[in-house]
Amino acid sequence: MAGRRYLFTPGPTPVPPQVLAALAEPVIHHRGADFRPVYERCLARLREVCRTDSDVLLFTGSGTAAMESVGVNLCAEGTRAIVVSAGNFGQRWEQIAAVHGAEVEAMRYEWGESPRPDDLAARLAELGGADVVFLTHSETSTGVVADLQPLAAAAKEAGALVAVDAVSSLGAVPLETDAWGLDALVSGSQKALMTPPGLALCAVSPQALAARKPGRSFYLDWERTQKAQAKLDAAFTPATSLIVALDVALGLLLDEGLEAVFERHVRLGRACRAGAKAMGLELFSPDDDRSAVVTAIRSPDGVESGAVVSALRERFGMTIADGQGPLKGKVFRIGHIGWFDVFDITTVLAAVELVLAEFGADIERGTAVTAALEAFEHAAVA
Amino acid sequence: MAGRRYLFTPGPTPVPPQVLAALAEPVIHHRGADFRPVYERCLARLREVCRTDSDVLLFTGSGTAAMESVGVNLCAEGTRAIVVSAGNFGQRWEQIAAVHGAEVEAMRYEWGESPRPDDLAARLAELGGADVVFLTHSETSTGVVADLQPLAAAAKEAGALVAVDAVSSLGAVPLETDAWGLDALVSGSQKALMTPPGLALCAVSPQALAARKPGRSFYLDWERTQKAQAKLDAAFTPATSLIVALDVALGLLLDEGLEAVFERHVRLGRACRAGAKAMGLELFSPDDDRSAVVTAIRSPDGVESGAVVSALRERFGMTIADGQGPLKGKVFRIGHIGWFDVFDITTVLAAVELVLAEFGADIERGTAVTAALEAFEHAAVA
Numbered sequence: 112m113a114g115r116r117y118l119f120t121p122g123p124t125p126v127p128p129q130v131l132a133a134l135a136e137p138v139i140h141h142r143g144a145d146f147r148p149v150y151e152r153c154l155a156r157l158r159e160v161c162r163t164d165s166d167v168l169l170f171t172g173s174g175t176a177a178m179e180s181v182g183v184n185l186c187a188e189g190t191r192a193i194v195v196s197a198g199n200f201g202q203r204w205e206q207i208a209a210v211h212g213a214e215v216e217a218m219r220y221e222w223g224e225s226p227r228p229d230d231l232a233a234r235l236a237e238l239g240g241a242d243v244v245f246l247t248h249s250e251t252s253t254g255v256v257a258d259l260q261p262l263a264a265a266a267k268e269a270g271a272l273v274a275v276d277a278v279s280s281l282g283a284v285p286l287e288t289d290a291w292g293l294d295a296l297v298s299g300s301q302k303a304l305m306t307p308p309g310l311a312l313c314a315v316s317p318q319a320l321a322a323r324k325p326g327r328s329f330y331l332d333w334e335r336t337q338k339a340q341a342k343l344d345a346a347f348t349p350a351t352s353l354i355v356a357l358d359v360a361l362g363l364l365l366d367e368g369l370e371a372v373f374e375r376h377v378r379l380g381r382a383c384r385a386g387a388k389a390m391g392l393e394l395f396s397p398d399d400d401r402s403a404v405v406t407a408i409r410s411p412d413g414v415e416s417g418a419v420v421s422a423l424r425e426r427f428g429m430t431i432a433d434g435q436g437p438l439k440g441k442v443f444r445i446g447h448i449g450w451f452d453v454f455d456i457t458t459v460l461a462a463v464e465l466v467l468a469e470f471g472a473d474i475e476r477g478t479a480v481t482a483a484l485e486a487f488e489h490a491a492v493a
Numbered sequence: 494m495a496g497r498r499y500l501f502t503p504g505p506t507p508v509p510p511q512v513l514a515a516l517a518e519p520v521i522h523h524r525g526a527d528f529r530p531v532y533e534r535c536l537a538r539l540r541e542v543c544r545t546d547s548d549v550l551l552f553t554g555s556g557t558a559a560m561e562s563v564g565v566n567l568c569a570e571g572t573r574a575i576v577v578s579a580g581n582f583g584q585r586w587e588q589i590a591a592v593h594g595a596e597v598e599a600m601r602y603e604w605g606e607s608p609r610p611d612d613l614a615a616r617l618a619e620l621g622g623a624d625v626v627f628l629t630h631s632e633t634s635t636g637v638v639a640d641l642q643p644l645a646a647a648a649k650e651a652g653a654l655v656a657v658d659a660v661s662s663l664g665a666v667p668l669e670t671d672a673w674g675l676d677a678l679v680s681g682s683q684k685a686l687m688t689p690p691g692l693a694l695c696a697v698s699p700q701a702l703a704a705r706k707p708g709r710s711f712y713l714d715w716e717r718t719q720k721a722q723a724k725l726d727a728a729f730t731p732a733t734s735l736i737v738a739l740d741v742a743l744g745l746l747l748d749e750g751l752e753a754v755f756e757r758h759v760r761l762g763r764a765c766r767a768g769a770k771a772m773g774l775e776l777f778s779p780d781d782d783r784s785a786v787v788t789a790i791r792s793p794d795g796v797e798s799g800a801v802v803s804a805l806r807e808r809f810g811m812t813i814a815d816g817q818g819p820l821k822g823k824v825f826r827i828g829h830i831g832w833f834d835v836f837d838i839t840t841v842l843a844a845v846e847l848v849l850a851e852f853g854a855d856i857e858r859g860t861a862v863t864a865a866l867e868a869f870e871h872a873a874v875a
Contacts, residue, residue, distance in 0.1 A: 116519060116527065123520045123733060134734060135517035137498060138505045138689050140812045145498065171691050172554045172712065173729035179712040207711045301730060307520050309553050309691045309732030329589045330554065330561040330713075347555035348683060350691030350732065351505060352516060430522045 117429040119459045121251045121279055121405040121446035123301040123308050126360070130306055133359040134352050141351050147343050149358050154340060156361035160281065160304070160369065161296060161314045163288035168336045170311045171350045174278040174299030177311035179207055180331040181274045181295045185243050186211035187324045193218060193234060193271070194245040195226045195262065199252035199435045200276055204245040211327070216241070222437055223253045223395055223407075228261035235269035242322075244271045249280035252435040254396025254407035254444065256284055260291045267292045272319055278302060282364055283376045283404045283448050294319035300353060303372075303404070305360040305449045309353045376403040378487045379447040379456060385486035386460040386479035390467070395442045404448045407434070409441065411472040416443040422466045429462055453487040499811040501841045503633045503661055503787040503828035505683040505690050508742070512688055515741040516734050523733050529725050531740050536722060538743035542663065542686070542751065543678060543696045545670035550718045552693045553732045556660040556681030559693035561589055562713040563656045563677045567625050568593035569706045575600060575616060575653070576627040577608045577644065581634035581817045582658055586627040593709070598623070604819055605635045605777055605789075610643035617651035624704075626653045631662035634817040636778025636789035636826065638666055642673045649674045654701055660684060664746055665758045665786045665830050676701040682735060685754075685786070687742040687831045691735045758785040759873035761829040761838060767868035768842040768861035772849070777824045782873065786830045789816070791823065793854040798825040804848045811844055835869040 118125045139145040157167040170176050186192060192213035194205045197220035208215050218234055220226055226246075235241060244266035249256045259275065266273045274295040277286055281296070282303030288296050294316040301308035315333055323333055330347065339346040364372060380403035384394055387408050395407035410416035416433050417440055423429040434442040445459055460479040467474050500507045521527040539549040552558050568574060574595035576587045579602035590597045600616055602608055608628075617623060626648035631638045645655045656677040659668055663678070664685030670678050676698040683690035697715055705715055712729065721728040746754060762785035766776055769790050777789035792798035798815050799822055805811040816824040827841055842861040849856050 116521065118520060118522060120522050123522060123730065126520045131517040131519065135513040137513065138500060138508045138683075139498065140500060140502050140505060141690075143812050144806060170554075172552075172558065173731065175729040176554065176558075176712045179710065182711070203711075210708055210711050299730070301520075307732065307734035308523075308730045309735055326592055328561070329564070329585075329592050330558045347557040348505060348681070348690045349555065350689065350735070352689035353691055353732070353735075424526055430525050 115428050117427065117458065119445050119455065120430050120432045121444055121448060124305065124446060124449040126305055126307055127363060127450050129363065130356045130360045133356045134307070136355060139351060141345055141349055146351060149355055151343055153354055153358040153361065156358065156365060157312060159365060160361060161288045162286065162290065163314045165289070165314060165316050166337050166340065167312050167314045168333060168340065169349070170313070170331065170336065171309065171347070172311045173308060174297065174311050175203065176331065177297040177299065177313045178203065178276060180313050180333060181297060182207035182211040183328040183331050184323045184333045185272060185274065185295065185319065186213040187327070188212040189214065190243065191238070191241045192216065192243045192245060193238070193241045195231060196220065196247065197224045197226055197253065197255060198222045198247070198250035200250055200278070201247045204247065204276065208245060223255060225255050225397065226257050226262060228258065228265045231262055232265040232268065235265065235271065240269045241271045243274055245274045246276070248275050248277040248286065249284065249404050251279045251405055252438065254402050254405040256280060256401040256404065258401070259286070263291045263293055272322060279404050279448055282372065284401065285373050288314050300357050303449045304357060305363065306353060306357045309350050310357055374490070376447070379403065379451055379453065380406060382453050382456045382483040382487040383445055383447055383460070386456065386483035389478040389482035390464050390474045390476070392474065405444050405446050407442045407444045410443055411467060411474065414467060414470045414472050415440050418470065419443050419463065419466055423462055426466070427462050429459065431459065453484060456483050497810050499809065499840065501827050501837065502812050502814045503826055503830060506687065506828060506831040508687055508689055509745060509832050511745065512738045512742045515738040516689070518737060521733060523727055523731055528733060531737055533725055535736055535740040535743065538740065538747060539694060541747060542743060543670045544668065544672065545696045547671070547696060547698050548719050548722065549694050549696045550715060550722065551731070552695070552713065552718065553691065553729070554693045555690060556679065556693050557585065558713065559679040559681065559695045560585065560658060562695050562715060563679060564589035564593040565710040565713050566705045566715045567654060567656065567677065567701065568595040569709070570594040571596065572625065573620070573623045574598065574625045574627060575620070575623045577613060578602070578629065579606045579608055579635065579637060580604045580629070580632035582632055582660070583629045586629065586658065590627060605637060607637050607779065608639050608644060610640065610647045613644055614647040614650065617647065617653065622651045623653045625656055627656045628658070630657050630659040630668065631666065631786050633661045633787055634820065636784050636787040638662060638783040638786065640783065641668070645673045645675055654704060661786050661830055664754065666783065667755050670696050682739050685831045686739060687745065688735060688739040691732050692739055756873045758829070760869045761785065761833055761835065762788060764835050764838045764865040764869040765827055765829055765842070768838065768865035771860040771864035772846050772856045772858070774856065777820070787826050787828050789824045789826045792825060793849060793856065796849065796852045796854050797822050800852065801825050801845065801848055805844055808848070809844050811841065813841065835866060838865050838869070
């Protein structure tokens with residue numbers, strides 16, 4: 112159908128029409144009386160979504176800008192950093208910490224593995240601690256959602272600050288910034304927060320602020336942004352239209368209720384995995400309720416995953432994601448983060464099934480949609 | 494009128510309805526077939542607007558992010574920087590260069606003065622040159638548009654790289670990146686480019702790229718962004734909706750024609766100054782055709798400029814800007830950058846006149862609108 116598009120990637124994600132409509136409102140001035148109440152409410156809603164009483168600093172930028180804010184504010188020459196990585200975005204932490212002078216101890220797992228808290232505790236003991244431990248909550252490149260709470264606990268236990276990439280997890284899976292002792296939690300507007308890309312956030316604990324290395328960045332300096340936000344000002348002209356839209360999206364998220372949203376994502380993950388398995392495909396991401404945001408599926412024998420991605424795009428205007436790095440050509444990834452319902456899952460599975468069949472893959476036809484619907488029906492929590 | 498709003502600040506500026514409508518289009522993936530042609534055209538249009546054959550690097554961020562990209566890519570410990578400043582944004586260059594380790598020689602003029610090329614040449618001669626000279630094209634805090642070409646020439650003559658803040662000038666007043674030898678030209682989406690805030694750009698010359706200090710930033714590293722753009726990719730998830738909108742806005746700008754746009758801004762400046770003078774107000778910004786983007790006006794005796802700003806906002810939903818820094822309370826600023834017509838000028842002048850009269854200021858009534866229309870009518874170039 113000409114012009115019809117389906118966005119099933121792990122981000123950017125589809126944006127609800129109410130949020131798109133808010134984007135199209137006339138521009139208002141960021142220091143004016145119309146903007147301040149929206150800004151104040153948006154910042155409060157971000158704290159609610161992050162489950163923190165600390166400041167959530169809002170930057171105009173990609174999610175990586177907020178990641179770099181952590182690097183530039185917490186790392187300097189001699190900072191001892193441990194980076195736990197099992198995919199593309201974990202490796203990004205390594206690069207950022209290194210750029211800002213940290214001595215980086217890379218704890219690398221194979222892509223697709225789930226990091227183990229015991230390994231981190233052991234490494235911290237061997238090294239006599241660390242200043243900062245960098246973690247990835249949802250590794251978008253593999254579909255693995257790490258068991259964050261015990262990982263963070265291991266780091267806290269050893270006296271380290273905990274920095275977390277929650278770009279594709281915040282607002283989709285359980286995440287407790289304060290209760291889990293997370294010191295710098297990074298996310299972006301374009302995943303579960305159901306807003307176009309362009310806003311990045313960093314929730315910073317008092318401990319993280321106290322450990323801040325001053326004067327290493329102008330744009331990404333935490334203190335400059337924090338001081339401005341305390342006066343409901345912005346240090347620099349912010350992306351006002353995106354903030355107005357984000358406020359609407361956060362309202363939708365909180366109206367549904369965070370626990371209901373988390374449950375929906377668990378059920379979306381179950382539906383996607385059940386459908387893929389029903390047609391005989393092998394999962395790459397764990398067959399586990401925690402993997403609720405991205406399902407990575409091995410492309411069947413003889414079918415290059417990039418060809419599946421291209422066929423879906425060309426035939427149906429449908430976008431899913433190929434594997435990244437070593438997984439390119441081998442897995443394809445279906446995102447179900449944010450504004451997703453089970454019928455998005457049945458749609459993408461039906462299309463994948465058709466395309467794979469046409470490529471001659473040995474798959475079972477006509478079962479995926481039903482399996483997905485069945486799996487979605489049951490409450491996630493007994 | 495309830496809900497009616499007028500945005501007459503020096504940025505963000507009003508956004509045309511076509512551009513707002515583009516913002517509300519469904520989100521598309523930044524690596525998909527729908528986005529690439531838009532991205533390619535947008536980058537080409539930016540080169541056309543900047544009048545450069547070099548790369549225009551596009552960052553998701555405020556204009557200050559692009560300014561910081563210059564600091565982080567061109568400055569390091571020992572870099573000899575001269576910053577020419579005569580207002581708030583010139584001083585920002587000082588701060589950014591210093592954060593990144595440069596030895597900063599600050600050539601400060603009083604706020605509102607126009608920097609003199611001879612002064613720069615003399616200072617360069619005294620100092621035996623510099624690595625980078627930082628200039629501000631349009632000093633938004635005072636309304637002064639510097640005579641950029643001879644300033645840049647003085648810097649080039651002494652072998653320095655030339656970095657220019659063109660945030661509020663690009664697309665409003667004549668600016669020749671290549672012909673004037675500008676090495677790093679910074680701007681943002683939210684001024685004459687008629688798009689909401691959130692995108693920042695930096696046009697970089699081959700000389701600037703060759704002088705780049707590698708590995709000092711991850712997000713703002715010029716090479717990472719340049720390499721991605723060369724493949725029509727983005728180094729990080731970009732603000733796709735804003736890019737789609739910017740592309741539409743740049744199309745409007747280029748359809749009107751840059752020379753016609755420059756002429757319109759000259760005439761808008763004339764109209765604003767003529768109207769202000771007709772009611773007996775004293776200009777703070779120069780009474781000069783180059784001051785075509787912001788008109789700064791001294792608040793009359795006994796009237797605090799912030800009260801004028803507040804009254805316009807509260808009574809008419811109209812936003813203008815107070816003075817910044819030492820000018821706070823003393824001048825008010827009317828922006829006429831981007832999507833402005835003479836009837837925006839007559840509207841703001843009519844409202845200013847009414848408000849000042851009510852404050853008891855000694856002004857002439859009933860002349861400003863006519864004077865503005867008269868001044869606008871005549872072609873700017875004989």
